[in-house]
Structure formats: structure tokens, C-alpha cells
Amino acid sequence: MSKPDSKLDKYAQRDRLGLWGTGDNEVVGSLSGFTRLLDKRYSKGLAFTHEERQQLGIHGMLPYVVREPSEQVEHCRALLARLEQDLDKYMYLISLSERNERLFYNVLSSDIASMMPLVYTPTVGLACQRYSLIHQNAKGMFISIKDKGHIYDVLKNWPETDVRAIVVTDGERILGLGDLGANGMGIPVGKLSLYTALAGIKPSQCLPITLDVGTNTESLLEDPLYIGLRERRATGDLYDEFIDEFMHACVRRFGQNCLIQFEDFANANAFRLLSKYRDSFCTFNDDIQGTASVAVAGLLASLKIKKTQLKDNTLLFLGAGEAALGIANLCLMAMKVEGLTEEEAKARIWMVDSRGVITRDRPKGGLTEHKLHFAQLHEPIDTLAEAVRKVRPNVLIGAAAQGGAFNQEILELMADINETPIIFALSNPTSKAECTAEEAYTYTKGRCIFASGSPFAPVTYNNKKFYPGQGNNSYIFPGVALGVLCAGMLNIPEQVFLVAAERLAELVSKDDLAKGSLYPPLSSIVSCSMAIAERIVEYAYKNGLATVRPEPVNKLAFIKAQMYDLDYPRSVPATYKM
Structure with missing residues (x-):
């Protein structure tokens, strides 16, 4: 996805950089072959042909063998197979991405189902917990609260000017693991690797950013290896001014249509910042909106089995944070599309937080504006089990990071109420899932429709094999x-x-x-x-x-033309002679 510069601008830029050729097949003339060999964007490793090695001046710097890209992928996968721990596999893949960018993405693409859990959930959770220990290569940008007042100048240090997608976190709510501060950088890095692997957005156009405003986690503040700011989290006006400066600096540096994806902010900040910036910036919050979208997609698919519409069902959520409220709001929108009024739709959406069912006059209080939106007129209900008995939901959705919350009693109750209960255990990582796939199928006697946020192996119950779907935001x-x-x-x-x-x-x-x-x-x-x-x-x-003009006639072909090419570019011009 290249910005629409004039031809003169493009040629001038290429001349300054010593680039020959066009698009992904650019050739660096002013860079030495040795530099190309070490530059992740241009390196081919052992895939450099003998002719290329001679012409680029790197003959003798590699063993004699020339490998096909497919052979390189197989070699990488053989090395991965030798590693026993997923964290070691994560570190190997991250290291590969810094040595040979295209090979890294070819390895991911060779088996998405196996590779994705290694570069994102659930392994990325462990990587974030140990990020200070495993941090080796500079990836993305760390902008601290100490940079307040000159964030634009910091962003100018990023070498790429054509940045189209930023994933940013402040590390306060990493998955279900809590405040990890600067260690949260694993999330933006992982998300953007999936931007490229799953949607072909060019890696040079992606920028992971961690806003380091401190951490309130004592173990990190006391960790001698911690890579972040050793201060308590900034809050209030100081925090808000810092975020506002960051947003405007991104637009000033990279343009109004630069996409800024918020990731793993604490609930209160996440909703507030989304509301503040969504109409004036190209931004979204994946924890709220991406999770909602993939969950609603699963619900719509499940209703094909039950042959009902969403409006015909009662939904009960465990959790009332970013994910649960995001799903509830999108379900509300979908039910209205199906013909319900807003009040009719709200009557079908029930939520349980740490204080019980959210009702308008519950004595325990704790109702934020977003929770109040779904508060029911009902007597207090204190527990999830009691809520299942009284509300009698058709759909049970877990998004509270409470591992094992959907216990045998809850699942059997859902099976008693429904011939085909819908059970979504969406919390990540796996240890935080409300139930396992095996528990869901076993305790509902194989009658449930199940989806999870983390991957689960197939389950055999009563001689039938089930392949549980993973409601992974990566679909969205x-x-x-x-x-x-x-x-x-x-x-x-x-x-x-x-x-x-x-x-x-x-x-x-x-x-x-x-x-x-x-x-x-x-x-x-x-x-x-x-x-x-x-x-x-x-x-x-x-x-x-849309602001891109003219409107493409064949939109799919237009999209494909913008995507990252996994094939190695030419390393020398076709007309080059010794």
C-alpha cells in the first residue's frame, strides 16, 4: 500500500536511497551486498543464487548450497520441532523475523493453525510476562511519559515514513494477566505480525508502540531486569494530555488515515478513549470491537444450527468489561437490525459482574455508565448459578478471565434449560478460559455449541468427534x-x-x-x-x-494488488552484467 506520490518524487527518493527497480522488486545499489545480507527486508539467506552472490559481492560469505524458499521453510520448521518449550519457539520466530523478514512470514503462512498460537495467544501471554528477560532486538517504539511535550520528535526517529497501521498499548491490562507495563510490547508486536501474515499489510507500514506510563505491579518495579519506567502509573490529566499528544503526533507524522488500534488498555480508559477519538481519528479498540465482532460472528453461525435469529435468544454474560460490553453492544445493534426496538433488545441481554447480575437498583452498586446501559429491572441476583436458573439463558458467554467459572453445575444447568445450549468461553490465555472444550461437551452430554478464545484440541464424546471453533480476534x-x-x-x-x-x-x-x-x-x-x-x-x-479515488471496479483485485508479496524480490536488475 504505497502512498500516491508523483513519479518525480518516487524517482528522487529512490535515487537518494540508491534503489533500482519498482515496488517490491527494488534493488539497493548504494548498499553493499554484505549490508543486504544482514538487512531483514532484503536478506534471502541461503536462497541467494550463485549469480546474485557474485554480482552483489557476497560470494564466499555463504556456504556453497543454494536453497529454494520452500526448503528454507522446511529447515525452519525442523528447528522449531527440536524446541520443546513454546516460549523458546516464540523467541526463535521473533529472531527469525529480525534476520529474514520474508522467510518469517513464509514460515507463518506454511501452517497458520500451528504457527499462530506461537506468535500470538496463548504463547504471547507468557512472552509478555517474561518480556524483560527475553528482550533482545529493538522492535517498535517505546514512548514514555517522560517524552510528554515532544512525542512528535520521538516519532520522527522511526525510519519508515509510510506507516499505515499502528497498534498501541499502555500495558495496563495485558490479556487476562493484568498490569505488565512496558512488558506489554509483545502484544503490539504480535498483532502486527498477524496484520502481515493474515492480511498482507506490508511490515514496513506497521508500527508497534508501547506507551510507558509506569506500572503499579510491585514485582516489576522491583525486577532488576525490568525494561520499563520504574514509576507508578500516571493518571488523571497528565495521562489524558499524554494520550492526546500522542494521537495528534501520529496524525502529524503519518497522516490522517493512519490506522491506530488500541490494545489492552484498562476498562475505564479503553471505553473513554474510544469514545473520545473514534469520530475524529481512524481508530478502533480490538478488545472491545474486534472481540465483539468475532463473537457475534460465532453467534450468527451457531444460529444456523438452531435455525433461530439472534433476537429469539436470551444472552447471559459473565463479565462486564471491555470484551463483554463490546459484544453486548454489537448484539444490541444486530437485534435492532432484526427488527427489535432498543429496549426489547436490552431485555434479552443480561450481565454478571463481580457483584452479581447488573440490575438498576442493586444495593451493591458499582454501576458505570457502560454497565448501566444494560442494567435490568429485576431483584438482586448474586451468583452466576442463580442467574442461570432465574434468567434461563440460551447463550452463556464468558469474558471475565475467570478460569473454570463455567463449572459442572453451570454447564449442566445450561443443558437442562436448553436442548442445544450455546457456550462461549472467550477469555485468554488458556488458563483463564471459563471452561475447557472437553468440560463443555462432557457436562452438556455433547449437546452444546461451543466456542473459545484460546485453541482447544478436538474432543471425542459418545463416539462423536467435535472440533471446537476458536473465536480468535485474528479472524476480524x-x-x-x-x-x-x-x-x-x-x-x-x-x-x-x-x-x-x-x-x-x-x-x-x-x-x-x-x-x-x-x-x-x-x-x-x-x-x-x-x-x-x-x-x-x-x-x-x-x-x-472512502477517500481513495477513483473507486476500483474490481475491489477484490484492487485489495490483492496492495498486499505484501511473500516471494523474494529480485536482488539484481535483470539487465545487470558483470
């Missing part, structure tokens, strides 16, 4: 980002996430549903991203939100 956010960037959208309405959910649900086949999966196979996730992006681009042009 890469495709949303690709569509937004291709259309040049300047902001992202909530409707975009319902559009994405509906499109993802359409991609679930009868075979997927028959084996118990509410999502397409992970192996097809790149195709899912392109399909979602295509639908979003169509939505953007239809609703006057």
Missing part, C-alpha cells in the same frame, strides 16, 4: 484493517464490525458446523481476511467513507 482485525486502509477511511463506524461479523458468519460452511466449529478453518484465514476487507471496502464506498 486483520481483515478490518486491510479494508479500512484500502478504502482510505478516516474513521471507523461501529457498523463496520457488524459488517465484518456477518461476512465471517457467511464463510462458515455446513461441514464446519457439522463438526462443531463455528468458524472457518484457520488455514483459510487469509481468504477470510480478504473477503472481510472486500465487504468493508464496498461498505465504505456505498456510505461515502
